[in-house]
Amino acid sequence: MESPVLKIENFHAAFGEHVVLKNISLDITPNKLTAIMGPSGCGKTTLVRCINRMHELVPHATVSGKMLLQNEDLYAMNPIIARRKIGMVFQRPNPFPTMNIYDNVIAGYKLNGLRLSKADLDAVVEVSLRKAALWDEVKDVLYRKGTFLSGGQQQRLCIARALAMKPEIILLDEPTSALDPKATSHIEELMIELKETVTIVLVTHNIAQAARTSDYTAFIYLGELVEFGPTQKLFTVPEDKRTEEYLTGKFG
Secondary structure (H helix, E strand, O other): OOOOOEEEEEEEEEEOOEEEEEEEEEEEOOOOEEEEEOOOOOOHHHHHHHHOOOHHHOOOEEEEEEEEEOOEEHHHOOHHHHHHHEEEEOOOOOOOOOOEHHHHHOHHHHHOOOOOOHHHHHHHHHHHHHHOOOHHHHOOOOOOEHHHOOHHHHHHHHHHHHHHOOOOEEEEEOOOOOOOHHHHHHHHHHHHHHOOOOEEEEEEOOHHHHHHHOOEEEEEEOOEEEEEEEHHHHHHOOOOHHHHHHHOOOOO
């Protein structure tokens, strides 16, 4: 098996006295899609916020344990560098409302003070929008505000913005929960294509979506990792009774 792009070892996260994640250990395989599923409030979003170093921005938030990105200690890195390497797309599409589509895609470069020539920026915009399957729809309106796009297009714009920084991992936190079925299936197809070039971690409470799109699945319940393995195996012969009960809708 390939060495993991991200190795999580004995990881705990809390807000003050409230422990959200307990002793999580899992390996994220490169160029695969790993789904993190579980009922609302089980700690899925906290886990990806820890991977993206955003958890620590909350007052009284603490972590312990290890996260290694390409064998480097993620928590010893400058968080700005860490967030360049690990892109994030949130539940609700959030293009920057004051920026046009072009500037939305390269926002990371501007925010990080990275200077590129106009030709290089043009290339980043086109490549990122093509990867996000949005170029043909917006190439003639690049200087219009991103907010005039449909919800599904806005979410693909946010994916393009994350891809523009050439991250090693992209975190998708329930990226289709605010979208209609057609836009959802677009994003699912896109995720399957994208894992050719980038490792994807998908947070979802949509069991069918995890089954359709992921290579590996982690099931988290009450802040603990109950089970983790190849999706097909976990969905057909789960080892833990709680996984089976969740998959068959006994709770969730």
